Amino acid sequence: MHFDAGVGHIGGNLSCLDALMVLHHEFIGADDRFILSKGHSAGALYATLWSLGRLSDEQLKTFTRDDSVLGVHPPVSGIQDIRFATGSLGHGLSLAAGTAKALQLTGKPGRAFCLTSDGEWQEGSTYEALVFAIHHRLANLTILIDHNRLQGFGSTGEVASMDPLAQRFSGFDVDIAVVDGHDPEAIREALSVTDRLRIVVLDTHKGHGVSFMQDRMEWHYLPIDDAQYRQAVAEIESR
């Protein structure tokens, strides 16, 4: 998709793809809601929805083309599984908390899941949302954090002393799990806890699975050229 479209954000898509696949294939049911707060990983979400048959081959081929609903960031409308257009960081957790609160107020079943980036926790609004979620005891909310340690212009440690991230939450009254974000069994186990508000810190690698991308900051933004694409496909297919 990204190769055909000539767009970037590949690294952050690959770091969260494993978690999105486990979450959507094994946990999200008809009553549940998902908010992709790190909107720049919309490509990984589209691929996940495609793997579930929620998006067609033809739809996926329109990614970032003129007049397509599949943009680099999630669209306002046009895809039933996408509830909000995200892309500006620091919105999604509030949207997920509001969704969970609405389900709580109306006595409806279902759980809200929200995937944030790690750099996104530099946005003050994310803490506003966490305080709200804890205060309202939103036991129907799971927060996943793609902790790949690389943001747009540096590492989360260099930019904001936010590595390891889980320590930032130690003063909050919230259940925290730290798991290998590329191990389906570990992700599965962490997401199986649904009786409380839970933060699942996914230890991940930007550009996971592609040697020349992995843990390299430039793959936050760079598009992929023809030779790189062929090498990346070969590496992934040989795994």
Add this chain to the structure above:
Amino acid sequence: MVFLTGDLGFMALEPLQAAMAQRFINAGVAEQNMVSVAAAMAREGLEPWVYSIAPFCYARPFEQIRNDVAFHNLRVRLIGNGGGYGYGVQGPTHHAVEDYGVLLTLPNMRALVPVFDQDVPDVVTRAGETTGPVYLRLGRGEPPAGYAPPSYAPWRQLTAGGGAVVVGVGPLVGTYIEPFAALPEETRPNLWAACELPLGANPPPAALLDQIAKSRRLLVVEEHVARGGAGAELALMALQQGWPVEDFRHLCASGRIHPTYGSQAFLRLQSGLDPASMLEAAGPQTGKGRG
């Protein structure tokens, strides 16, 4: 229905809090989160009303209003108390003289501005009927003593005569009724209150346009800066529709950060919004130049 406040409403909202119980949420000093939470609630089919004082209602969470509410055309009602210079001596951080102008740049957004206290139930009803986002700019009504306001309508004529057409927004309009009524009928301005913005969604009535055709004078007054205000919208409308306006004036908030503090009346005076300035602009003795 859910009511969210950003930790404001002490000595005012307690009865509402008691009546709404768990549907009354003090979202704390966290306006960005409050607006996104409201957006999500609206997306789930609830009817959220969001309350704060005017500047904290729209300026701090502007991106949340833009991305999460307006882009998705969600039924979130934003209630901003003390619009314009309503919080006088609290200072410029508490003033909201660019609120509806800023908000009306967003898709799907409407703004409702009552003039009199009696308008509020009707305005709340209008907001409740709105299918998308809406902003209520509230203020304290300032009618003359003993004045019985006409029933609420998007456009209302409050004084009539043979003078200029004056279109005003908000409680400020009430301060001109008495001085205009004291003028001789042949020169008395036709004072109109416009309560629903953008004006293009509720165009001026034919009677107002007839009065412009006769007087050829149009004056717009609002406790809002020039950019984005009703004056700019009416001027554009006049040009696009060829209204025969020969003398157009706009009395508005200067937007200047005053070096000294003062009451709402003091701040209006600094911007030339006081009744004396209005009489000078709209009265019979002027009309020579364009303001």
